[in-house]
Each structure stands twice: as structure tokens, then as C-alpha cells.
Amino acid sequence: MSKKTDFTRRRALGLMGAAAGVGAVAGFTPTKFAIGQQAKVRIGTLLPYSGTYARLGEAITNAMVMRFAQGKDMLGGREIELIRLDSEAAPPKATENTSKLVNSEKVDFLVGPVHSGVAMAMAKIAREEGVMTVIPNAGADQITGPLCAPNIFRSSFSNWQPGYPMGRVLAEEGKKRVVTCYWNYGAGQQSAQGFKDGYADGLKETGGDGEIVKEIGVPFPDVEFQSVLSEIAALKPDAVYTFFAGGGAVKFVKDWAAAGLKDSGIELTGAGFLTEGVTEAQGEAAEGIRTTLHYADTLDNPVNQVFRRNYREMWGKEADVYAVQGYDAAELIRIGLEAVDGDMGARGEMVAAMENAVIDSPRGPLKLSAAHNPVQNFYLRKVTNGVNAVERIAVEALSAPSQGCSMG
Structure with a gap:
């Protein structure tokens, strides 16, 4: 079952005390896209919220929420609505679940999954439908191989x-x-x-x-x-x-x-x-x-230190690699939407901005390959x-x- 979350300015401001200070989180550029001032950005997460990988799905989602809060829960001048759907890390359910988010919920961005088997089915639908997709964990090599597409990005790793x-x-x-x-x-x-x-x-x-x-x-x-x-x-x-x-x-x-x-x-x-x-x-x-x-708790860089402190203060637990990948997935989405002032119709410009992103991540420097897979240090x-x-x-x-x- 999907769970919808409406982010509000009041809630965002309440979170900012814990979340402020990571990376470049200055005020966002005012939108010039009129429709963006009316419609919310719908972000659907297909992640495990139960079973063996539930903790991973939670960490990814928590970090995304934290990153969005740092921008006052606005992307390109538009409010955010997060629709969460439990993937159960079950490949047999992946096609149905992905279709629900894309065709029924009509999400603007699809984020997920954790399990590589789920990712294979999800990527095929994302390619067919052209929905903007960021994969915050699943490392299936095929996603940035034969199944690669301009609208599919990965913020984690290949297996x-x-x-x-x-x-x-x-x-x-x-x-x-x-x-x-x-x-x-x-x-x-x-x-x-x-x-x-x-x-x-x-x-x-x-x-x-x-x-x-x-x-x-x-x-x-x-x-x-x-x-x-x-x-x-x-x-x-x-x-x-x-x-x-x-x-x-x-x-x-x-x-x-x-x-x-x-x-x-x-x-x-x-x-x-x-x-x-x-x-x-x-x-x-x-x-x-x-x-x-590609990440370690003790990485000695300022971004990681602030990220870990903010995550601990907001969620009462330590961040891990899954949280980092969720945080950077949210950052990629932010970069894309800010580049087009929230206009989902400006697909080419959005893709170009995400392709050329150079992120000062808690993991260290992060950029994307031509196949949209992270190029990053391994420790x-x-x-x-x-x-x-x-x-x-x-x-x-x-x-x-x-x-x-x-x-x-």
C-alpha cells in the first residue's frame, strides 16, 4: 500500500534546525514556471519498508526527507508530495508496483529500489514510460548497461x-x-x-x-x-x-x-x-x-561530518551508506528541477543538468559516467x-x- 506525505513549510522550518548546513543549501532560485507554483512535485519511492531490507529503505527515505527539508520542502518553486510504496524486495511484484506509481499515482520522479531483481523490472517500465528515475541503491549492472536510458540515473553504485x-x-x-x-x-x-x-x-x-x-x-x-x-x-x-x-x-x-x-x-x-x-x-x-x-563512517571531510550530525539529530540514529545514497538521490532531483525552475516539460535541460552534476557528497567527490552511474572513490x-x-x-x-x- 502506498503512503502519501505532504510536506509543509511549517514542518520544513521545524526540521531546518537539525538539517541546515550540509553542502550548498542556500535559498533556492525563485521559480519562473507558473504551473510549478500550483502543482506539487510527486516523488514516488519504491523501496522496502518491510522484510530483510526494511532498514535500508528507511535510511534512504530518511535522508531524502532531510535533504528536501533543507530546501524548505520546495523543488524548483514547487511543493513536494512523497508517495511511498513498499517494494517488499519482491521481484514478482515489481512490475505491478512500478506501474501503480507511474500510471496510477502519476509521479514526476520515481526513486528506488534496493533489490536488483526489482530494479530490472522497474527500469524497463521507466524506459518505456520515460519517467524520470533515480536509483538510490540497486546495483544491477544492466541498469547502466543494456537498460540505460537518458531518464534513468543512479546515485549508488553498480554491483x-x-x-x-x-x-x-x-x-x-x-x-x-x-x-x-x-x-x-x-x-x-x-x-x-x-x-x-x-x-x-x-x-x-x-x-x-x-x-x-x-x-x-x-x-x-x-x-x-x-x-x-x-x-x-x-x-x-x-x-x-x-x-x-x-x-x-x-x-x-x-x-x-x-x-x-x-x-x-x-x-x-x-x-x-x-x-x-x-x-x-x-x-x-x-x-x-x-x-x-564508496563510503565509510569516519570519512574526514566537512560535508560528511555535518551530514552525520544532522542525520543523528533528526532521526536519532547514525547515518550509513544507504542514507548517503538517498541524500544524493534527492540532491540529483533538486539539481534537475532547479535547472528548469520546476518545469517537468523541459526534459532535455533537466537531464543535461543531472548528467553534468558534480556533487560534493558525504562520500567525497561524485560525478556521473556517460551511462549515468557514479564515478567515485572506493575506500x-x-x-x-x-x-x-x-x-x-x-x-x-x-x-x-x-x-x-x-x-x-
């Missing part, structure tokens, strides 16, 4: 990206025998491919030798890992690269420690989602785990006292392959 730098790190450190273990669906498979590509490139550059001794796919969203952990223990690799998130990541890390693997000499690594936003639930089991991601992080602390930049300004993308 290939977070794995690539971890592969390079392990190769450069001389890890010779590596296992990959991941949820066996699109996101996990593409993440593992990124890792393998990075590992191969790292071996070439260092002149080292190494191999992926085993790939272990776990059915999504299965969280029974005992047989997998037994297999890894028997293989005795130097390191394991994983792709799990949310509740599954909590379970895997705790089971890893309980099985005695934490002290076995086998290093557990992964895409940053393994420990992102869940270290408190993982507790001591997460200590020392290294991951690579090597280590869980230290429950925090994903930055060790260094693993790969700077990493772009993702976009085979099959044609914007024609």
Missing part, C-alpha cells in the same frame, strides 16, 4: 564496483588462494565478478600468482550458513570475499565467529555491505573485518570498535563497465 577494489587489495597483498561466497542472485554474482576482475588486474600489475579456488553461491535470502562455513574451513584459503547485506550479513559474520573461523587465519572480507550499518548487531564478531565501499575500511574506519582509498574515481549502453 561490479564494490568488489573490484577488494580484489585488487587482496592480490596486491599476496593472497594466493581465495574463495568467493555470495547470495546467488544478480547482485551477488555481479559483485563476485567485480572481485574476480580486480583480483586478476591486481595479479597482473604485481606480477603475482593466485587463484579463486572455489565459488560458493548461497540461495537468496537463505541465512543457513553452516554447510558453507564447513566447506570454507576444509578448503583453508587465505581469504574469503563475500556479498551479504542486512540481516544476512549479521548472521554470516556471527556464524563465522561461532564456527571458530575468526581466529583460523582465514581472512573474512567483502563488499562493504557485509558490515555497513550492522556492526552493532554483529558485535565483537565484526571486529577487524575489512571491506571496500578500504576496517571495523574498529564497532565503526567502519577508513584505512585508505583502495581505488580512486572508479567507473564501472557499461557494456551495451546506448543513450540514442
Whole structure:
């Protein structure tokens, strides 16, 4: 069921005390688009508000609300109406849910989803209908590959990206025998491919030798890992690269420690989602785990410091990468609408403004590739006292392959 939220000036002003101060949040340019002064901008979110990924959907939405509040809940001189629809991270429902937002709710912007399987169906409809779309999490490589379109943007990552730098790190450190273990669906498979590509490139550059001794796919969203952990223990690799998130990541890390693997000499690594936003639930089991991601709690830049403080004050919890991606999704929408003074009919100018955006993000510098995928730094992080602390930049300004993308 969808949930509509009308933002009001009174509510926005109430939030501004907590939200003011991130990035360039000066007063917006007065609109010259007459209709924009009458009609609200309808933004539909197709995100998980229940189930395994509910916390991710909440973080994305919270950060969007915060960013919009910083502009007094106005975009291009128009008020905002947010229509929330629970995706349930369920691909079979994706077509129906997307159609509801686009055709029934007639949203101006579509934002979502988290799950790559949902994203595939959503992107196909967005392409057909031409609705402006920003993807704040789902990393399906196809979205900025064969399914790319002028109206589709991503504020997160491609699934290939977070794995690539971890592969390079392990190769450069001389890890010779590596296992990959991941949820066996699109996101996990593409993440593992990124890792393998990075590992191969790292071996070439260092002149080292190494191999992926085993790939272990776990059915999504299965969280029974005992047989997998037994297999890894028997293989005795130097390191394991994983792709799990949310509740599954909590379970895997705790089971890893309980099985005695934490002290076995086998290093557990992964895409940053393994420990992102869940270290408190993982507790001591997460200590020392290294991951690579385009964001980290301890990034030492002024925008991130203010962003985290504002998010904490507004929502009573810590921000994470999902919140950053939601915040930057809202910023992309703002840039597009401000460029055309709220005129949704000025599609070409809006797309151009979003394509050329250079965002001073909490994650660091952010721009978009020709396929509308983020070009961004990826950081090597280590869980230290429950925090994903930055060790260094693993790969700077990493772009993702976009085979099959044609914007024609």
C-alpha cells in the first residue's frame, strides 16, 4: 500500500534546525514556471519498508526527507508530495508496483529500489514510460548497461564496483588462494565478478600468482550458513570475499565467529555491505573485518561530518551508506528541477543538468559516467570498535563497465 506525505513549510522550518548546513543549501532560485507554483512535485519511492531490507529503505527515505527539508520542502518553486510504496524486495511484484506509481499515482520522479531483481523490472517500465528515475541503491549492472536510458540515473553504485577494489587489495597483498561466497542472485554474482576482475588486474600489475579456488553461491535470502562455513574451513584459503547485506550479513559474520573461523587465519572480507550499518548487531564478531565501499563512517571531510550530525539529530540514529545514497538521490532531483525552475516539460535541460552534476557528497567527490552511474572513490575500511574506519582509498574515481549502453 502506498503512503502519501505532504510536506509543509511549517514542518520544513521545524526540521531546518537539525538539517541546515550540509553542502550548498542556500535559498533556492525563485521559480519562473507558473504551473510549478500550483502543482506539487510527486516523488514516488519504491523501496522496502518491510522484510530483510526494511532498514535500508528507511535510511534512504530518511535522508531524502532531510535533504528536501533543507530546501524548505520546495523543488524548483514547487511543493513536494512523497508517495511511498513498499517494494517488499519482491521481484514478482515489481512490475505491478512500478506501474501503480507511474500510471496510477502519476509521479514526476520515481526513486528506488534496493533489490536488483526489482530494479530490472522497474527500469524497463521507466524506459518505456520515460519517467524520470533515480536509483538510490540497486546495483544491477544492466541498469547502466543494456537498460540505460537518458531518464534513468543512479546515485549508488553498480554491483561490479564494490568488489573490484577488494580484489585488487587482496592480490596486491599476496593472497594466493581465495574463495568467493555470495547470495546467488544478480547482485551477488555481479559483485563476485567485480572481485574476480580486480583480483586478476591486481595479479597482473604485481606480477603475482593466485587463484579463486572455489565459488560458493548461497540461495537468496537463505541465512543457513553452516554447510558453507564447513566447506570454507576444509578448503583453508587465505581469504574469503563475500556479498551479504542486512540481516544476512549479521548472521554470516556471527556464524563465522561461532564456527571458530575468526581466529583460523582465514581472512573474512567483502563488499562493504557485509558490515555497513550492522556492526552493532554483529558485535565483537565484526571486529577487524575489512571491506571496500564508496563510503565509510569516519570519512574526514566537512560535508560528511555535518551530514552525520544532522542525520543523528533528526532521526536519532547514525547515518550509513544507504542514507548517503538517498541524500544524493534527492540532491540529483533538486539539481534537475532547479535547472528548469520546476518545469517537468523541459526534459532535455533537466537531464543535461543531472548528467553534468558534480556533487560534493558525504562520500567525497561524485560525478556521473556517460551511462549515468557514479564515478567515485572506493575506500578500504576496517571495523574498529564497532565503526567502519577508513584505512585508505583502495581505488580512486572508479567507473564501472557499461557494456551495451546506448543513450540514442
